[in-house]
Amino acid sequence: MLRAKLKAMIVIGLLVGLALTIHVAEAQIPMVFPGIKLGLANIITLMALDLYGWKEALMVTLLRVGLGAFFTGNAISFLCSFTGGLLSCLVMIELHRRFKESVTLPYISIAGAISHNIGQLIVIVLIIQNLYVFLYLPVLLVSGVITGYGTGFLASLLSSRIKQVPGIL
Numbered sequence: 001m002l003r004a005k006l007k008a009m010i011v012i013g014l015l016v017g018l019a020l021t022i023h024v025a026e027a028q029i030p031m032v033f034p035g036i037k038l039g040l041a042n043i044i045t046l047m048a049l050d051l052y053g054w055k056e057a058l059m060v061t062l063l064r065v066g067l068g069a070f071f072t073g074n075a076i077s078f079l080c081s082f083t084g085g086l087l088s089c090l091v092m093i094e095l096h097r098r099f100k101e102s103v104t105l106p107y108i109s110i111a112g113a114i115s116h117n118i119g120q121l122i123v124i125v126l127i128i129q130n131l132y133v134f135l136y137l138p139v140l141l142v143s144g145v146i147t148g149y150g151t152g153f154l155a156s157l158l159s160s161r162i163k164q165v166p167g168i169l
Contacts, residue, residue, distance in 0.1 A: 012048075012056055019044035019064040020071075027072040035120060035136070036143045039113055039151050041068075045089060046105055046112075046155035051162060051169060054093040061089040076127065080120040087119035088112040105159070109152025113144035 023041040031037060041064055049057035065085045069078035092112040095103060117140035125133050162168055 008052070008056075011052070012059055015044050015048050015056070015060050016063045016067075019060055020067050023064050023068040024071050027068070033139065033143070035117070035140060037147075039116070039147050042088070042109065042112060042116075042151045043155045043158065046092065046109055046152060047159050047162070049092060049096055049108075050105060050155065050159045054097065057093060058089055061085050076123075079127075080123050083123045084116035084119035088116035091115040104152070105156040106149045106152030109155065110145050110148035113148030113151070114141060117141070117144050 019041045022044065026037060026040050029037070044064075045057050045061050048060045062085075065078070065081045069081060073081065089112070092108050092115075095108045095111055099108075118137075121133055121137060121140065125131060
């Protein structure tokens with residue numbers, strides 16, 4: 001029992017470290033369009049969800065966002081990342097829980113990416129008190145579908161490879 005808990009803590013620590021590294025590295029890439037990023041750190045959240053479960057995925061998300069803001073951001077970027085990340089993670093957890101057998105990770109990831117974008121827009125609207133920000137939603141929806149599918153595909157590929165390694169889970 002103790003050995004299993006220790007193994008789980010080590011795995012979560014590694015996943016958080018990997019997600020944080022990707023998060024910080026991606027923050028250095030200039031955005032082509034405002035608010036549009038690849039969301040590569042979400043690959044690790046999806047893998048945690050698929051390989052370990054909802055608690056681990058939520059832990060990876062919250063620690064990545066919290067530590068990522070400490071290393072890279074300011075208060076507004078933290079609020080956007082936290083709200084988007086939490087909403088995204090909760091949507092992905094629920095979809096995975098309800099439709100695990102019929103909906104693949106790329107489609108769960110698309111829903112997560114779109115939820116993340118909507119969460120960020122809500123924060124921005126509350127901060128600047130202007131609903132016109134929602135006019136940017138179509139651009140974010142398209143980017144969410146594209147980047148969400150890509151990150152979900154990569155997470156699915158990596159998860160399937162990890163599941164093939166004996167004794168790793």
